[in-house]
Amino acid sequence: MTDETSGVDEFEALRRYLGSVAYRLLGSVSDAEDILQEAWLRWRATDRSRVEEPRAFLTTVVTRLCYDQLGSARHRREAYYGEWLPEPVVSEDASPAQLAELGEEVSMALLTVLEQLTPAERTAFVLHDVFAIGFDEIAGSLDRTPDATRQLASRARRRMKNGGRRTTVDRTAHREVVSAFASAATRGDIQGLVALLDPEVVWHSDGGGIVSAGVRPISGVDKVARLVVGLYAKFIAPEAGVGWAPVLINGVPGMAWHDAEGTVFGVVVFELTDGRITEAHVVVNPEKLTHVTRITVTS
Structure with a gap:
């Protein structure tokens, strides 16, 4: 197996997860796909022999790319005509196994509420509360201390109030x-x-x-x-x-x-x-x- 092939396999194994992170951070399917493409280019150019944890490494890459984009996206949405809503993920019926995966998707309502947060608050909240990533790791992505990152997530929860709760859908x-x-x-x-x-x-x-x-x-x-x-x-x-x-x-x-x-x-x-x-x-x-x-x- 060539190094190039190995890189593809590792990235593809994480694609769904990385796409979920990007979609939750940006609320846009098309923007998330662009982020994944850029993340792949950076992964391909990386000396992967020095990467101990591909998932953690690529999570940091995707997070930083999304964080950089959130600021400009916020300005575009403020100038948007009418009410801005997230891009929906649409599918027809699904098997029980697929439904279990779909249950992990984020609702349109929650994505809309996330728009109330600053880019830093949104990033800290999504990574910690949705993906259970530790504050030490998130802090590295945001160039902040773990304590400051913890405070961002806490502030995000207060601002979102009940909108931040994930509920099981019957x-x-x-x-x-x-x-x-x-x-x-x-x-x-x-x-x-x-x-x-x-x-x-x-x-x-x-x-x-x-x-x-x-x-x-x-x-x-x-x-x-x-x-x-x-x-x-x-x-x-x-x-x-x-x-x-x-x-x-x-x-x-x-x-x-x-x-x-x-x-x-x-x-x-x-x-x-x-x-x-x-x-x-x-x-x-x-x-x-x-x-x-x-x-x-x-x-």
């Missing part, structure tokens, strides 16, 4: 709510939607100024229910081959809008509390869906 119950939501929206059933929505539900949407979407979140059960019925009537037309289908979005049951060929042009995923929808995150910006593969269209 996918069966969640899927039932999504199915009921789709059925009520299809029928134009305002009262059916109201029964599924929390009184203080918030509807978030991201069109990026490219596709029509709300510039600010919509709050309140009546406003959201009427918005959903109006959106369905305007944009979903089965007779024209446009429909929606159940998918997994960051491991959570949601819906995808698609054309007759299965090309996805919008997704929605919900946060639930006590069986009711408290938040909806809708992404229709086509630039955030380019990585989404076509879904299966059933007749």
Whole structure:
């Protein structure tokens, strides 16, 4: 086995993990892929005989690349048209083994809350609280002391409040709510939607100024229910081959809008509390869906 081949095998064995780190730090699939490409180039140029722990080494490389990018990304998002939402990871059904992996994915809601943090706070929180990396190792990536890094993570938790908690999703119950939501929206059933929505539900949407979407979140059960019925009537037309289908979005049951060929042009995923929808995150910006593969269209 050549040294080059060995380097490829080691990197590929860690690709999913490194991609998860980058995605959680940046909230962007495309940016995470760019980070992985740059990390590979640096790994290939490294004297790997001097690397004792490839995972720790590559984690540091990816972290530093993401940290450098977070500052400029924050400025771009502040100038973004309308509400900025993370890029969704969309898949169709999955096996039990795949579902176990998907359960480790980060929700759209948590990624959105992470935007409240400074780059240093976000990095410390994600690496320690999500990936259980020690503060000594994180400190080296951030060029700070372990105590300072510990304080960053603690401050991040306080700022995020309940948004920082990771909860286990009951996918069966969640899927039932999504199915009921789709059925009520299809029928134009305002009262059916109201029964599924929390009184203080918030509807978030991201069109990026490219596709029509709300510039600010919509709050309140009546406003959201009427918005959903109006959106369905305007944009979903089965007779024209446009429909929606159940998918997994960051491991959570949601819906995808698609054309007759299965090309996805919008997704929605919900946060639930006590069986009711408290938040909806809708992404229709086509630039955030380019990585989404076509879904299966059933007749």
